[in-house]
Amino acid sequence: KAGVTQTPRYLIKTRGQQVTLSCSPISGHRSVSWYQQTPGQGLQFLFEYFSETQRNKGNFPGRFSGRQFSNSRSEMNVSTLELGDSALYLCASSLDGGTGHKGVSGNTIYFGEGSWLTVV
Amino acid sequence: GQSLEQPSEVTAVEGAIVQINCTYQTSGFYGLSWYQQHDGGAPTFLSYNALDGLEETGRFSSFLSRSDSYGYLLLQELQMKDSASYFCAVRDGNAGKSTFGDGTTLTVKP
Numbered sequence: 001k002a003g004v005t006q007t008p009r010y011l012i013k014t015r016g017q018q019v020t021l022s023c024s025p026i027s028g029h030r031s032v033s034w035y036q037q038t039p040g041q042g043l044q045f046l047f048e049y050f051s052e053t054q055r056n057k058g059n060f061p062g063r064f065s066g067r068q069f070s071n072s073r074s075e076m077n078v079s080t081l082e083l084g085d086s087a088l089y090l091c092a093s094s095l096d097g098g099t100g101h102k103g104v105s106g107n108t109i110y111f112g113e114g115s116w117l118t119v120v
Numbered sequence: 121g122q123s124l125e126q127p128s129e130v131t132a133v134e135g136a137i138v139q140i141n142c143t144y145q146t147s148g149f150y151g152l153s154w155y156q157q158h159d160g161g162a163p164t165f166l167s168y169n170a171l172d173g174l175e176e177t178g179r180f181s182s183f184l185s186r187s188d189s190y191g192y193l194l195l196q197e198l199q200m201k202d203s204a205s206y207f208c209a210v211r212d213g214n215a216g217k218s219t220f221g222d223g224t225t226l227t228v229k230p
Contacts, residue, residue: 033217042207042222043163056217090162108153109218111162 002027004112006091012118018079021115025072025093031055032074033109034066037088046089049074081119088114122146124221126208131227132198140193140224142208150211152184152191153218158204166193166206195226203228 005024013019025032033048033056045058049068066076072093078085092109124144132138142152151170155163167175169184169191181194195202205225209218 035220043209043220045217045219048217058217108165108168110165111155113162 004091004093004110006089006112006115008115009113010116010118012120013081015081015083015119017081018077019081019117020075020077021089021091021117023074023076023091023093023112025074025091026110029093029095029110030072031094031109032068032072033092033094034074034076035090035092036060037090037114038086043090046076078117083119086117086119088116090114122210122212122219124208124210124219126206126221126224128222129225129227131229133229134198134200136198137194137196138198138226140195140206140208140226142191142193142221144189144191144208144210144219144221146210146212146219148212149186152182153209153211154180154182154193155207155209155220156204157207157223163207198228200228200230202226 007022031050034046035043036046037043046060047054047066048056052068063079068074091112094109126142130138151168153168154166156166157163166180167177167182169175169182172184172186174181174183179196184191205223207220207223209220211218
């Protein structure tokens with residue numbers, strides 16, 4: 001089955017602009033999460049959506065927002081872009097991810113190829 | 121808060137065995153995962169431990185000790201293609217919300 005699909009793959013924006021990134025999870029996956037990865041850094045959790053509801057949120061300013069649609073597709077938006085927002089934005093999906101799951105299948109998150117955002 | 125520590129770099133030769141350690145401090149714990157990421161690529165899932173002990177998947181094994189808040193990834197019979205960054209991640213709630221370490225860059229030399 002198709003993997004996690006993210007669009008666009010590459011984009012360049014100017015400071016002050018806003019950007020919307022899109023993510024289509026693996027078919028049947030209801031949990032979609034977003035991470036920011038900067039060069040040489042680990043992955044910083046942005047937020048997670050499940051059944052159109054934001055279930056968890058990381059420590060990012062309010063300029064970062066997201067949403068999930070009824071088909072589980074998700075978008076994230078960054079407003080008033082800053083130079084420091086330049087990063088790889090990764091979307092990940094998982095089967096369910098509820099805290100009751102102990103097995104590998106319920107705990108594996110699958111990443112998309114990411115969207116490379118450059119702010120100039 | 122949550123934090124994970126892993127070495128920043130490891131170098132080994134082809135055919136060797138390498139162990140990448142990860143210690144963690146989290147408010148909740150549901151499991152430790154390992155991911156591999158090649159330059160320019162997406163992180164890909166390698167293994168997951170929810171209980172103490174060793175999990176083996178081919179050349180890769182992962183170990184967890186919850187009492188020590190410690191785990192490791194063991195890579196055997198190293199190949200050049202194993203050169204990549206390896207991240208440990210702790211699931212401290214829903215699976216989609218994981219805290220990642222800063223990654224270990226593994227360089228495999230001939």
